[in-house]
Amino acid sequence: MTVPGPPLLKVCNLTKHYPTRRGLVRAVDGLSFEIRRGETLAIVGESGCGKSTMAMTLLGLTNATSGSLSIEGSVPQPISSAVRTQMHGNIAAVFQNPQSSLNPKMRVEALVAEPLKTALGLRSIELRNRTIELLADVGMGEQHLRAFPHKLSGGQLQRVAIARALALKPQLLVLDEPTSALDVSIQAQTLMLLKRLQSDFGLSYLFISHDLGAVDFIADRVIVMYLGKQVESGNVADVFSKPKHPYTQALIDAIPTINPEKRGHFALLTGEIPSPLNRPVGCSFSPRCRHRTDVCCSTEPGVTISGDDRSFACFNPIQDTFVKSSNHETI
Amino acid sequence: MSSPILKISKLNVMFPGLMRDAHVLRDVHLTVKQGDVVGLVGESGSGKSMTASACLGLIPNRGRATGSIVLDGQEIIGRPEAELANIRGGIAAMVFQNPMRSLNPFYSIGQQMVEIIRRHRKLGARDARVAAIDELQTVQMPDPEIAFSKYPHQMSGGQIQRVMIAIALACRPRLLIADEPTTALDVTVQAQIISLVRGLADRTGLTVLFITHDLGVVSTLCNRVAVMYAGRIVETGDVGSVINSPAHPYTQRLLKTVPIVGASSSNLETIPGQVPGPTAIPLGCAFRSRCNRATEICSTVDPQLKSVANDLMVACHNHGSAKSMGKQIA
Ligand SMILES: Nc1ncnc2c1ncn2[C@@H]1O[C@H](COP(=O)(O)OP(=O)(O)OP(=O)(O)O)[C@@H](O)[C@H]1O
Numbered sequence: 001m002t003v004p005g006p007p008l009l010k011v012c013n014l015t016k017h018y019p020t021r022r023g024l025v026r027a028v029d030g031l032s033f034e035i036r037r038g039e040t041l042a043i044v045g046e047s048g049c050g051k052s053t054m055a056m057t058l059l060g061l062t063n064a065t066s067g068s069l070s071i072e073g074s075v076p077q078p079i080s081s082a083v084r085t086q087m088h089g090n091i092a093a094v095f096q097n098p099q100s101s102l103n104p105k106m107r108v109e110a111l112v113a114e115p116l117k118t119a120l121g122l123r124s125i126e127l128r129n130r131t132i133e134l135l136a137d138v139g140m141g142e143q144h145l146r147a148f149p150h151k152l153s154g155g156q157l158q159r160v161a162i163a164r165a166l167a168l169k170p171q172l173l174v175l176d177e178p179t180s181a182l183d184v185s186i187q188a189q190t191l192m193l194l195k196r197l198q199s200d201f202g203l204s205y206l207f208i209s210h211d212l213g214a215v216d217f218i219a220d221r222v223i224v225m226y227l228g229k230q231v232e233s234g235n236v237a238d239v240f241s242k243p244k245h246p247y248t249q250a251l252i253d254a255i256p257t258i259n260p261e262k263r264g265h266f267a268l269l270t271g272e273i274p275s276p277l278n279r280p281v282g283c284s285f286s287p288r289c290r291h292r293t294d295v296c297c298s299t300e301p302g303v304t305i306s307g308d309d310r311s312f313a314c315f316n317p318i319q320d321t322f323v324k325s326s327n328h329e330t331i
Numbered sequence: 332m333s334s335p336i337l338k339i340s341k342l343n344v345m346f347p348g349l350m351r352d353a354h355v356l357r358d359v360h361l362t363v364k365q366g367d368v369v370g371l372v373g374e375s376g377s378g379k380s381m382t383a384s385a386c387l388g389l390i391p392n393r394g395r396a397t398g399s400i401v402l403d404g405q406e407i408i409g410r411p412e413a414e415l416a417n418i419r420g421g422i423a424a425m426v427f428q429n430p431m432r433s434l435n436p437f438y439s440i441g442q443q444m445v446e447i448i449r450r451h452r453k454l455g456a457r458d459a460r461v462a463a464i465d466e467l468q469t470v471q472m473p474d475p476e477i478a479f480s481k482y483p484h485q486m487s488g489g490q491i492q493r494v495m496i497a498i499a500l501a502c503r504p505r506l507l508i509a510d511e512p513t514t515a516l517d518v519t520v521q522a523q524i525i526s527l528v529r530g531l532a533d534r535t536g537l538t539v540l541f542i543t544h545d546l547g548v549v550s551t552l553c554n555r556v557a558v559m560y561a562g563r564i565v566e567t568g569d570v571g572s573v574i575n576s577p578a579h580p581y582t583q584r585l586l587k588t589v590p591i592v593g594a595s596s597s598n599l600e601t602i603p604g605q606v607p608g609p610t611a612i613p614l615g616c617a618f619r620s621r622c623n624r625a626t627e628i629c630s631t632v633d634p635q636l637k638s639v640a641n642d643l644m645v646a647c648h649n650h651g652s653a654k655s656m657g658k659q660i661a
């Protein structure tokens with residue numbers, strides 16, 4: 001579905017540091033990536049590795065410390081100003097908890113109409129028609145117009161949030177764990193809905209999730225982050241079937257399997273808990289890595305680009321023939 | 332180690348309404364033995380959180396609860412609030428589904444932890460601080476001392492969730508009720524939390540009621556599972572039996588909706604139709620309109636939870652293992 005031509009968005013060296021009394025929290029540290037038209041780019045990685053922070057800088061909800069942004073091949077600009085000028089109205093977001101992102105005192109109709117009124121100035125019949133149209137796009141009908149949020153299920157609420165996000169016809173939707181608060185059958189419905197909306201409207205998605213099954217289903221490419229940096233990226237099927245970076249392998253090994261025969265066999269990452277305040281010397285993953293060699297503890301691995309849109313930052317990438325090793329603690 | 336620590340019988344929770352009453356829980360039965368790790372799963376709105384809250388006597392204001400909940404020998408239903416407050420965080424501790432609602436944005440994580448620990452463990456301020464930092468370490472928090480002095484908005488979603496687990500465990504409960512406690516965690520941290528909880532259950536006999544929609548988590552963590560639908564438990568038993576050969580048609584369909592890495596399909600299974608809302612529970616079986624096994628009796632008689640095999644209870648007129656219909660598990 002990816003459209004050829006310059007990428008919708010090209011981010012270079014995005015950095016966000018939070019100064020604190022105990023030192024600098026390097027939440028995002030020099031992240032570069034591009035999002036193409038009509039594609040879904042997924043971001044996965046350890047809790048606290050900077051995924052939401054990165055999304056918030058693109059949404060203009062927090063200022064990036066540094067970095068540049070180029071839109072459809074335009075001259076790169078500092079991120080914060082590009083977000084305010086060029087991206088305005090072209091990017092919208094859906095978050096994890098529809099319960100807390102939607103005003104409980106407003107009816108569905110008012111919730112969806114709000115951005116149409118304030119940003120587009122639609123009124124009366126036009127406003128109502130467009131509201132109904134948006135709700136229909138997400139699979140909801142006129143019978144929901146008068147409902148308050150507490151009368152709707154989690155999946156329906158998330159549909160309302162998606163309808164609101166689509167109101168200004170954005171080109172890019174940032175989805176920060178949009179399905180993790182939903183139960184599995186509604187997750188499946190929501191993922192299918194997102195796929196349909198993408199092909200109907202040619203949307204690009206930045207999809208942040210811990211659910212690797214959902215990522216595998218919806219995304220074209222994936223970036224794996226660890227401690228504020230990108231450690232691997234590529235086509236989803238390639239990355240998940242043949243991970244190159246040991247952290248990606250650890251993630252895949254930790255997916256809890258539904259198969260009861262295999263329970264109790266999932267690998268546990270051991271070693272020091274990573275800290276964005278106190279990044280290890282050399283490779284950030286080295287204190288926990290089972291492929292570590294001397295160089296890993298002194299030098300930071302650069303990014304290796306290996307054909308097919310694939311890149312990784314590791315001195316000892318996993319070979320294709322690598323078989324799950326057993327020197328990990330298992331439960 | 333086999334006496335029930337929690338026994339819920341015929342629990343009903345109802346909210347009176349102007350037009351129609353909302354029957355949020357309908358005859359819930361559940362027995363949890365000490366040391367059990369029970370997974371509670373089911374469609375959104377099926378009453379999982381309500382069941383959990385009821386166990387701690389936390390029914391929202393207008394709600395009416397009937398039936399019985401015996402927690403460690405004490406009846407919860409009808410007990411005065413002052414006594415309930417002692418039970419909460421004492422015998423039983425809860426991790427709530429929405430952490431931002433249980434944490435105060437104006438106090439640091441540490442201040443909130445110390446207050447709760449001191450209330451339940453009779454520790455001095457300094458010891459409570461040590462205990463809090465210890466507990467943050469246990470839940471894999473990076474830089475626990477720094478986390479201690481942070482405010483909630485300075486943490487990531489998954490870090491907040493770990494704080495909630497730390498607070499619950501710091502009270503040293505015998506029953507831990509955790510409502511979707513790992514939804515914001517990546518799989519490696521989730522694996523560590525699972526291992527922590529499993530370890531506590533094995534070593535200290537901690538009993539756990541774990542609400543989740545991740546069937547993989549149920550399979551890895553729990554030894555028992557209860558499946559809810561429209562305010563009722565429709566299937567419960569040993570985790571292996573329920574996941575290998577689900578007997579209730581809802582459980583069977585639920586197991587097929589899970590997206591699996593490497594499945595490379597362009598379609599996901601969904602369960603067509605909708606759960607009936609608590610104000611419109613139909614006559615007969617609540618799953619009927621979505622069920623591919625429904626027969627005549629299903630539209631008139633509401634199936635009750637019955638023992639159908641050793642250690643397996645099901646509420647369905649046409650229950651039966653459907654291995655051939657079950658998901659092909661990778
Ligand atoms: N205002 C702040 N002050 C200091 N540190 C912060 C602040 N906001 C976030 N952080 C830290 O920045 C890091 C990245 O947080 P972020 O929310 O981006 O993580 P995430 O990848 O989205 O994690 P999760 O998967 O748990 O949601 C975390 O270590 C967090 O504690």
Ligand SMILES: Nc1ncnc2c1ncn2[C@@H]1O[C@H](COP(=O)(O)OP(=O)(O)OP(=O)(O)O)[C@@H](O)[C@H]1O
Pocket residue numbers: 150154183346353355373374375376377378379380381382391428608609
């Ligand atoms: N205060 C209330 N008044 C009336 N109805 C309520 C109240 N709180 C919850 N309900 C209803 O009770 C039902 C059960 O809600 P509950 O939160 O227990 O569901 P759940 O199984 O935890 O769902 P989820 O997976 O979405 O968290 C829902 O239909 C909900 O709308």
Ligand code: SF4
Pocket residue numbers: 245246247283284285286287289290291292293296301313314315316317
């Ligand atoms: S660079 Fe070294 S320590 Fe880092 S992931 Fe690769 S092998 Fe492991």
Ligand SMILES: [Mg+2]
Pocket residue numbers: 051052053487488489
């Ligand atoms: Mg986040």
Ligand SMILES: [Mg+2]
Pocket residue numbers: 379380381428510
């Ligand atoms: Mg709930």
